[in-house]
Amino acid sequence: MTRLRGRGISAVNYPTGMNLGGDPSQALIHATTTGNFVVTLSSVDLGQGLRTIMTQIAAEVLGVPPESVIIDTADTDTGPHCMGTFASRATHRIGNAIIMAATEARNALLDVAGEELEVAAADLETDGDGRIAVKGVPGKSISVLDAALAAHFKYGRTISGRGIYLKPRSYPDFETGAMDPDSCQAHACTIAEVEVDTETGEVRVLKLTSAYEIGRALNPMMVEQQIVGGSWMGMSHALYETTEPYYPDRAHGPVDFAEYLMPGPADIPQYDAVILERPSASGPFGAKGIGEMTANSPIPAIANAIFDACGVRIDELPITPEKLLRALDAAAVAPRR
Template identity: 75%
Template sequence: MAKLRGRGFASVNYPTGMNLGGDPSQALIHATTTGTFVVSLSSVDLGQGIKTIAAQCAAETLGLPMGNVLVDTADTDTGPHCMGTFASRGSHRVGNAVIMAAAEARGVMLEVAAEELEVDAADLETDGSGYIMVRGAQDKRVHVTDLAMAAHFKHGRTISGRGVYLKEPSVPVPETGEMDPDSCQAHACTVAVVEVDDETGVVEVLELFNAYEVGRALNPAMATQQVEGGAWMGVSHALFETTEPYYPLRDHGPRDFSAYLMPGPADIPSQHSVILERPAANGPYGAKGIGEMTANAPIPAIANAIFDACGVRLTSMPFTPESVLRGLDALRMEEPC
């Protein structure tokens, strides 16, 4: 009886978004009297961080600090349209819509600044700290707070912008099945190192190595967090989550999440993650979606590592101690005594 160590890898190509019957997301931006740019969205942030990404895209495009951007996802009933939080689409669709809206708002902001400073809008630039200034004559400048005030009370202007990103509908060509279902694809590879106890059948994941090609990591900390949090979900799918192992009857199965097994903090492998960037032509600042794919590659990587460790080839999840032991028994039956 021994603890057998094995290593396996798996890769995933994952689509960003779907075309549905056409997949739009909209963004509206307007400046308040004090120069806060409110980004109105109907895109829901359930922890994946779309509010942060939308704020980054708006600030970058406007040429203003993050502190001048407020993302409001208040009400899907009255806000601009979004198809929803699914298909790893948020950063791509919403990011693009926000960039479009922010570019229009920036145009108006520079027009009003040109009026205020009595110069040509084409000669203006932003310094990223809140000032709009004449290129090459940096003392001729106006702060966005003063500018927004002047826009409202002096020039009668609304500094605002509209954006929409539409993934157009695509139907398969009947003869070939060819279609354009997604916007781009992110790629990843995970290597899993596991230990299989051949007496108990328990599989422990010791280490995960993750390499992700994400287009561009708009927020590297959040991208890494998504990769490693998602990998934990993959470990959970691979080894834990099931309604099945309750005997002798299905009636004995779990009725709620308190009886539904998931890995806890003591079951986590150490993870090593690398982000690779190959910007997507149609992505916001090159970003692709990596929401859902992060739970994918760890599962087959763990299955391959189990095979490497003990020769048991498992094809249905989760890889419970029972399935490992049955696999080991089957291998022993095959061996000549």
């Protein structure tokens, strides 16, 4: 039995959003009588943390505490239009739509507060903690709650905002084929360290070290979550997930997810994640998308590490023990020069 170690590297540029026939998403915001702000979206949180990020963005722009933001992603039949949660687009598209909606709602809020305090709205500032004060005169202030109540019951106004972000359709240039398919690109580099067992064909990933340049990490803890979870998923795609082989026929293959192989807690490598920030001009607070690319960059890094370890180049995923042993056998018959 021989165990060979190898190291491989990959580099990825990944688009944020896509183009198709144009890529819009909308957000609507309104204040309740209690001074909470409801952000209505049709975008869905799959566990990646969309609700948290959208709460942060809305609170930041409105100038209110995150606790007073309610994200309502209830129903795509009745909500404002969203193209969906895919293409690593949600933070960028919906975040920008929320910035637009929250800016309008904030202006409406400050208009009411200005009337109540008998000052111009432009002279007001929010403390991010539920109060609106005259700039430089913290004693002269009104709570967001009282401003919301006044809007509803005294002035008969809504404190609300409409937002949309559209990445317009880009047609390829007839002569050159050039086009503008995405809004920005995030970048990543992954180094994989593996150990290949040349007797069993098994590959163990020892370490995945990744650096991600994602514009601005709006929530660094959740960015790291995406990187670590994506590293695992990339490793799973690279080495495990398949409904093959099956012998002698399909009836003997896995029939459901209970029989579908994925790495468990005993199979994980050491993960190391580094976040780099080069703000994107079009992103909300400079953010780019981090979602999908995290599962992509480990795959070529692992394939390259296997080549480095044992000299065989496998270009079909996943790199199962069977494929590796067959490749090693072929290489032994016709040794590389």
